[in-house]
Every structure is written in C-alpha cells, then in structure tokens.
Amino acid sequence: xxxxxxxxxxxxxxxxxxxxxxxxxxxxxxxxxxxxxxxxxxxxxxxxxxxxxxxxxxxxxxxxxxxxxxxxxxxxxxxxxxxxxxxxxxxxxxxxxxxxxxxxxxxxxxxxxxxxxxxxxxxxxxxxxxxxxxxxxxxxxxxxxxxxxxxxxxxxxxxxxxxxxxxxxxxxxxxxxxxxxxxxxxxxxxxxxxxxxxxxxxxxxxxxxxxxxxxxxxxxxxxxxxxxxxxxxxxxxxxxxxxxxxxxxxxxxxxxxxxxxxxxxxxxxxxxxxxxxxxxxxxxxxxxxxxxxxxxxxxxxxxxxxxxxxxxxxxxxxxxxxxxxxxxxxxxxxxxxxxxxxxxxxxxxxxxxxxxxxxxxxxxxxxxxxxxxxxxxxxxxxxxxxxxxxxxxxxxxxxxxxxxxxxxxxxxxxxxxxxxxxxxxxxxxxxxxxxxxxxxxxxxxxxxxxxxxxxxxxxxxxxxxxxxxxxxxxxxxxxxxxxxxxxxxxxxxxxxxxxxxxxxxxxxxxxxxxxxxxxxxxxxxxxxxxxxxxxxxxxxxxxxxxxxxxxxxxxxxxxxxxxxxxxxxxxxxxxxxxxxxxxxxxxxxxxxxxxxxxxxxxxxxxxxxxxxxxxxxxxxxxxxxxxxxxxxxxxxxxxxxx
Numbered sequence: 001x002x003x004x005x006x007x008x009x010x011x012x013x014x015x016x017x018x019x020x021x022x023x024x025x026x027x028x029x030x031x032x033x034x035x036x037x038x039x040x041x042x043x044x045x046x047x048x049x050x051x052x053x054x055x056x057x058x059x060x061x062x063x064x065x066x067x068x069x070x071x072x073x074x075x076x077x078x079x080x081x082x083x084x085x086x087x088x089x090x091x092x093x094x095x096x097x098x099x100x101x102x103x104x105x106x107x108x109x110x111x112x113x114x115x116x117x118x119x120x121x122x123x124x125x126x127x128x129x130x131x132x133x134x135x136x137x138x139x140x141x142x143x144x145x146x147x148x149x150x151x152x153x154x155x156x157x158x159x160x161x162x163x164x165x166x167x168x169x170x171x172x173x174x175x176x177x178x179x180x181x182x183x184x185x186x187x188x189x190x191x192x193x194x195x196x197x198x199x200x201x202x203x204x205x206x207x208x209x210x211x212x213x214x215x216x217x218x219x220x221x222x223x224x225x226x227x228x229x230x231x232x233x234x235x236x237x238x239x240x241x242x243x244x245x246x247x248x249x250x251x252x253x254x255x256x257x258x259x260x261x262x263x264x265x266x267x268x269x270x271x272x273x274x275x276x277x278x279x280x281x282x283x284x285x286x287x288x289x290x291x292x293x294x295x296x297x298x299x300x301x302x303x304x305x306x307x308x309x310x311x312x313x314x315x316x317x318x319x320x321x322x323x324x325x326x327x328x329x330x331x332x333x334x335x336x337x338x339x340x341x342x343x344x345x346x347x348x349x350x351x352x353x354x355x356x357x358x359x360x361x362x363x364x365x366x367x368x369x370x371x372x373x374x375x376x377x378x379x380x381x382x383x384x385x386x387x388x389x390x391x392x393x394x395x396x397x398x399x400x401x402x403x404x405x406x407x408x409x410x411x412x413x414x415x416x417x418x419x420x421x422x423x424x425x426x427x428x429x430x431x432x433x434x435x436x437x438x439x440x441x442x443x444x445x446x447x448x449x450x451x452x453x454x455x456x457x458x459x460x461x462x463x464x465x466x467x468x469x470x471x472x473x474x475x476x477x478x479x480x481x482x483x484x485x486x487x488x489x490x491x492x493x494x495x496x497x498x499x500x501x502x503x504x505x506x507x508x509x510x511x512x513x514x515x516x517x518x519x520x521x522x523x524x525x526x527x528x529x530x531x532x533x534x535x536x537x538x539x540x541x542x543x544x545x546x547x548x549x550x551x552x553x554x555x556x557x558x559x560x561x562x563x564x565x566x567x568x569x570x571x572x573x574x575x576x577x578x579x580x581x582x583x584x585x586x587x588x589x590x591x592x593x594x595x596x597x598x599x600x601x602x603x604x605x606x607x608x609x610x611x612x613x614x615x616x617x618x619x620x621x622x623x624x625x626x627x628x629x630x631x632x633x634x635x636x637x638x639x640x641x642x
Contacts, residue, residue: 046080047102055068147196230358257414272301274301294308318487439470
C-alpha cells in the first residue's frame with residue numbers, strides 16, 4: 001500500500017465548527033479597592049510602602065536596588081507584619097525579585113487607589129464566566145433553575161449526560177465546580193426559578209412601605225373579593241337536596257381605618273353587578289357620601305365598562321364612577337401586597353374561617369377528614385343566612401379591636417372610621433340614578449321600547465327611531481333608565497309581561513288586553529292630533545291642491561274606500577274647493593259607445609288567430625295590409641308583456 005492510499009484511509013479533519021468548544025478561563029476582573037477583603041487591602045498597602053521605602057533608602061544612602069532592598073528587609077521588618085511571613089512556607093516576601101515585580105505597578109503613576117488596585121491580588125466579585133464548555137453550563141442551569149427543583153447532583157448528572165451525547169470530547173467540569181457556581185448566583189434568581197414569582201417578591205424584591213396616616217378616613221376605598229375556606233348549605237331546586245357551596249365576599253374597606261364599610265356575601269360568582277350593589281351599599285351606609293378614590297385591581301369585573309371604566313358615546317364618557325365623582329386607581333397586576341384589604345382577608349381566614357368544623361384550609365394539602373365528611377353531609381352545614389349573621393358579629397368584634405401598627409397606633413378601625421370628616425352627600429334620588437350602569441346605545445323600536453338582554457322595556461317618552469342610552473338598575477331587573485346619548489334623562493322604562501292569546505275565562509287577562517287596546521288607540525289619537533296641529537288640518541290634501549287652493553279654503557271629504565291592503569285599511573278622499581273640479585257626468589249616448597275591457601281583449605285574440613293562420617297553398621300570399629296588421633299586433637303584445 002502506497003503513501004497515498006494510507007493518507008486516504010485517515011479520518012477527515014474536522015472543521016472548526018465541529019471541534020469542541022475550548023474551555024473559557026476565568027479572568028479576574030478589576031474591582032475597586034474598597035471591595036477587596038481587608039487582608040488583600042493591607043497586603044497591597046505594605047507592597048506600596050515597601051517599594052517607596054526602598055526608593056527613599058536607595059536615594060538617601062546611595063545604595064543599589066539589591067542593597068537598599070536588603071537594608072529595608074533587615075532594619076524595617078517590623079513595619080511589614082504581612083510581607084515578612086507571607087511567602088512560600090512562611091518565608092519573607094521582602095526580596096529583590098518581588099521589588100522588581102511590584103515597582104512597575106507603582107511607576108505607572110495615578111492615585112493611591114489605582115496603584116493599590118494594581119498591587120492587589122486578582123480578587124473578583126459577582127458572577128464571572130465559568131470554566132469549561134459554555135454549553136454544559138447552559139444545560140446545567142436549565143436543569144437546576146427549574147420549578148421542578150432538581151437537586152444539584154441530579155441536575156449535574158443530567159447536564160453531563162446531555163453534553164456527552166452532544167460531544168463526547170468535551171471535558172465535563174466537576175460537581176464541586178457546579179456547587180461553587182450555584183453558590184455564586186444571586187439568591188433572587190434561584191428563588192425565582194425554583195419557587196416562583198410570588199416567593200421572589202415576598203423574599204427578595206423591594207417592599208414599598210405606604211404611609212396611610214395622611215389619608216383621611218372615608219376618602220379612599222379599597223375593593224376586592226375572596227372565597228371563604230368554609231361552606232354553607234344551599235337547596236338544589238332540581239334535585240330537592242342540599243349541597244355544599246363556598247360563599248364569596250365582595251368587600252370595600254376604608255384605606256385609612258381598615259373599616260369594612262360595605263360587603264356582599266353570595267354563593268353565586270361575583271360579577272360587575274355584585275360590585276355595583278356593594279358600592280351602592282357603601283353609599284347608603286355613609287349617608288350618600290361616595291369616596292373620592294377607589295383602589296381596585298385589574299380584574300375584568302372591577303374594570304367593567306360603564307362601572308369604573310367609561311363607556312364612550314359620541315365622544316361623551318358615561319360610567320357609575322363619573323356620576324358618583326370617584327377616581328379609579330388600578331393596582332399593579334398580581335401585586336396583592338399593595339392593597340391593605342389583603343391583610344384584612346388574612347385576618348378573616350385565620351380568625352373567622354377556622355371557627356367552622358368543615359374548614360378546608362387555604363391550601364389543598366391542608367384539607368382534613370372533617371372537611372371530607374361534610375361533602376356527603378351538607379345538611380349539617382349552616383345556611384347562608386346564619387353564616388351572614390355570624391360573620392356580622394365577628395366583623396363588629398374585628399372593628400372594635402385596637403391595632404398596634406403604625407397606621408392605627410393603638411386605635412381600633414371603628415374609632416378612626418367614626419371620627420372621619422363628613423363628605424358631600426347625594427340625595428336618595430340622585431344616588432338611585434347614579435348607580436345605574438350604562439349598557440350601551442339602543443334604537444327605539446315599536447312600543448315605543450328598547451331592548452336589553454333579550455327583554456323589551458317600554459316608556460311613553462321614548463320616540464321611535466331615536467338613539468337612546470340605556471342604563472341597567474342593579475336592584476330592579478324590570479327597570480332601565482333611558483337617556484339621550486349626551487346623558488340627559490328621558491325617563492325610566494319597564495318590562496311588560498306577555499298576555500294570554502285567548503283570555504275568554506280570565507277576567508284579569510281580559511282587562512289587561514282591554515287596557516293595551518285602549519293604549520294603542522290613545523297613542524294613535526295622539527299622533528293624529530299632533531299631525532293636525534302641525535299641518536292645520538290640511539295633511540289629507542295633495543300638494544297640488546294645497547298650492548292651488550285659497551288660504552282659507554276648508555278641507556271637504558268626498559268619498560272613502562276600505563281594503564285589507566295598503567299602508568292604511570281605510571282611505572277618505574278630501575279635497576279643497578276651487579282647485580280640481582270633477583268633470584260632469586257623460587250622457588247616455590256616449591256611455592253606449594263605451595266598450596268593456598274584456599270585449600277588447602277577446603277581439604284582439606280573434607284578430608290574432610285570423611292573421612296567424614298559415615296559407616294552404618303556395619299561391620296563397622298575404623296581402624301587404626295583412627302583414628302590417630300582424631306586425632302591429634305583435635308589437636302590442638310585446639308592450640303588454642314587458
């Protein structure tokens with residue numbers, strides 16, 4: 001075998017992209033002198049003092065560098081407690097070779113901090129580049145910094161196995177190096193990756209301390225809702241049996257006093273209507289004094305359009321908050337610490353929820369066998385009414401308990417709340433209309449009525465075809481408030497129940513039908529009266545008659561006609577004298593010459609059959625007059641058909 005054949009059998013040389021990555025060396029990064037350990041700073045200071053003292057000795061005694069260095073090492077040894085024994089095996093570092101190494105750093109010049117930083121050992125701070133292949137560390141961090149929370153040893157083994165599968169030639173760092181790299185990481189990064197965002201916020205992220213002492217009581221209200229960690233019994237109408245349900249509370253708490261001024265407890269899901277009723281209850285409890293600011297989270301129901309977020313109609317903003325004069329402030333998303341109501345909810349969980357035998361626990365792992373018992377025995381749970389009475393008693397006790405924090409300073413929530421300054425109050429009528437939620441613009445239809453959620457609401461003051469802003473009533477589902485698009489009140493509209501189609505034996509239904517029929521006739525009379533008033537009674541005359549008649553000409557009825565077709569089932573012909581006079585009746589002789597329309601049609605058909613009969617022999621040819629009559633007949637048929 002020749003040399004050429006031998007070379008062909010050698011493995012091909014890998015390209016640079018196929019070669020394993022070179023290990024990245026850790027290069028010490030310069031740091032400030034103040035960040036160095038005290039021993040490192042002291043050692044650098046002795047090196048600087050040694051170099052300068054040798055220079056002074058050399059100049060004053062006219063010695064060589066080596067002799068001056070030896071003189072300082074013997075006569076000034078007590079001035080260097082670190083260098084005299086920091087060499088290998090405890091030997092002195094006050095030598096000529098070290099002088100030659102340290103003097104260039106001094107002669108570079110600069111301030112003492114710069115010189116000391118050059119003379120100090122290579123200490124580093126923070127997370128530096130790790131030794132070894134960068135891909136290994138990416139996989140190692142990905143395995144370890146994970147919510148699955150793998151141990152360091154398991155993450156290390158997985159990363160090493162992954163790298164061997166990718167490139168067997170890569171040198172894997174040791175487990176000790178991996179542990180060291182983890183110890184150098186920022187704890188906030190490790191907690192965020194392995195325990196989640198909330199744990200990182202609670203343990204590592206800055207805490208904003210809010211001072212509520214300068215906020216007057218009654219000015220800021222904080223709203224939120226929570227589901228109790230206990231249950232009540234409710235009757236299922238379909239099965240006729242009791243079932244367990246967790247009640248939910250929607251609460252408004254005063255930001256200064258922590259007084260829960262309004263709350264609404266329900267077993268149904270909390271929605272925007274629940275929050276509107278809670279806010280209306282707050283205004284009722286305060287004597288019609290709404291707060292100046294509402295501090296809500298970013299939930300869909302708390303930011304519902306028409307409630308706290310304006311509904312814009314033709315450039316005009318409409319909302320309950322606008323009617324009440326409340327300013328909305330939204331907290332940062334998922335930042336429960338910003339709302340002090342969360343502290344009240346925590347106290348509620350610890351002091352109220354745990355009093356019930358079926359306490360579920362705030363975490364699924366805390367659920368007990370006692371809680372499981374009530375899953376099959378819901379009849380032993382309290383009903384919602386009893387639950388609310390017990391909660392009201394607990395809340396009174398909570399309000400009367402003094403608190404020792406910086407906000408209350410020994411006072412109870414009730415003391416601070418009852419000492420609040422009065423705010424401008426709204427009347428009951430104003431409050432009633434202010435808490436109605438703008439739902440949207442509707443076009444008034446027949447009735448006159450507007451539609452909302454599949455229901456028709458009727459109001460006599462509505463005008464058919466006009467655009468109306470509809471506001472729903474949170475306490476009365478049979479009523480809506482109708483306004484113009486700019487917000488001016490039109491009136492209230494209400495639903496109307498359907499009536500039986502045949503009410504032969506129902507006196508009440510028959511009376512309702514009679515009332516509605518009378519209402520229809522009254523509406524028609526009112527429309528006719530308005531029309532006569534606007535036109536002066538001349539609406540039945542044609543425009544040409546109005547133009548030709550005298551100004552004081554009376555409207556005279558001529559005749560009438562009835563029909564089931566047309567825009568009206570009855571027509572009365574009115575005219576104005578002196579405009580279009582009717583022609584005189586025709587004499588009897590003239591009327592005899594008249595022919596009926598059916599006779600003319602029969603005559604035309606006979607004529608068509610005659611002229612369309614084909615000739616029997618070639619010698620029979622139609623005369624020119626016959627062809628002319630045939631063409632006229634066909635033309636007349638086309639005109640009639642099209």
